[in-house]
Amino acid sequence: MKTIQVPTREQVNEEAQALFDQLQKRLGKVPNLYATIGYSAHALQAFLQFETSLNQGAFTGKEREAVALVVSQVNGCNYCLAAQTMAAVKRGLTQEETLLIRSGRASDQKMNTIVQLAKSIAENKGKSAQNLLAQFFEAGYSEAALIELTGLVTVRIFTNYVYALTAIPVDFPAAQPLPYALQEQPQS
Structure with missing residues (x-):
């Protein structure tokens, strides 16, 4: 199998x-992941523009980091968990809060409303339970906010x-493993 290297x-x-x-x-x-996306200038530019535009939307920095954390946990992305945990702490979340959000x-x-809906969207390939959508709107969010959350x-x-796809080296301090007590337990 071909090994993808982080480009200089x-x-x-x-x-x-x-x-x-x-x-x-x-x-x-230049974080390793961004550099790797840079193999395609088009992809890197599109990603940066999309992210920059969303950063000016309905959600606060903490809320955006919460979404990033829970989605990265759903997808098991150690790189993004490391980078987003560091960013979340810089935005004022505690380590304990980042772990709870990841759960x-x-x-x-x-914030709980946002996290639960984002998790459901990621887990269900864009679909979500109707009660989570209802809670989102009851919390005061608009249709525009739903599209931005997506x-x-x-x-x-x-x-x-x-x-x-690349398994490039993580160049941020590793995120703490999710404690067993916060992991989803199977329903009995």
Whole structure:
């Protein structure tokens, strides 16, 4: 099987190099996953534009990180769990909150509504239980917010799948394993 390597700046085309330069300036580095997406300048540019646009929508930074965490947990993406845990803590979530969110719950009711719906969308390939949709709207969210939530789930699925296909090295501190007490227990 072919091993996918993280490309250097010199190994990608000029368009991707310009995006790498922007990332370097903004983040202080080009994360391995972004660099790997950079094999296709079109894919990297589309991903960055999609994510940037969604960051200006209905959800706060903490809520966006919560969506990223729960979707990455559903998809078992160690890269995104590491990166998004670090980002979530920088946005003010505690390590304990990140673990609870990864389990599909949040202590804040409004955040819990978002997390449960995002988890359901990811697990059910875009479908969700009607009660979770009803709770989302009852919490005060609009149809526009539902579409943006779908976008947030989708953008994270993209990065989760890129990692699943490439298994590139994780260049962030590993996320803590989900404690057994927070893992879903089979119904008896």
